Amino acid sequence: MGIIIYGVKRKLKEEKSLGVQFCPNCGKQVELQLTREKVYGHVYYIPLLPMSGWKVKLCPNCGVAAKLTPEEYKALKQG
Ligand SMILES: [Zn+2]
Structure with a gap:
């Protein structure tokens, strides 16, 4: 019986x-x-495919990250 080593990495x-x-x-x-x-x-x-790619608005003060819809992200990126 082996031990499976796994985990996740987050990148911002x-x-x-x-x-x-x-x-x-x-x-x-x-x-x-x-x-x-x-x-x-x-x-x-061994890295797997990215599991998710959230687009968020990040507050540097409290660290809260508000998830954006693809439409909101697009509008903010262009604006
Ligand atoms: Zn905040």
């Missing part, structure tokens, strides 16, 4: 600043970041 990639906005979580005016989050799984340290 900040794409662009969305300017100073009101964060609904911490109630502060903060510079929100348009961020892509990727979660990779790995088994025996």
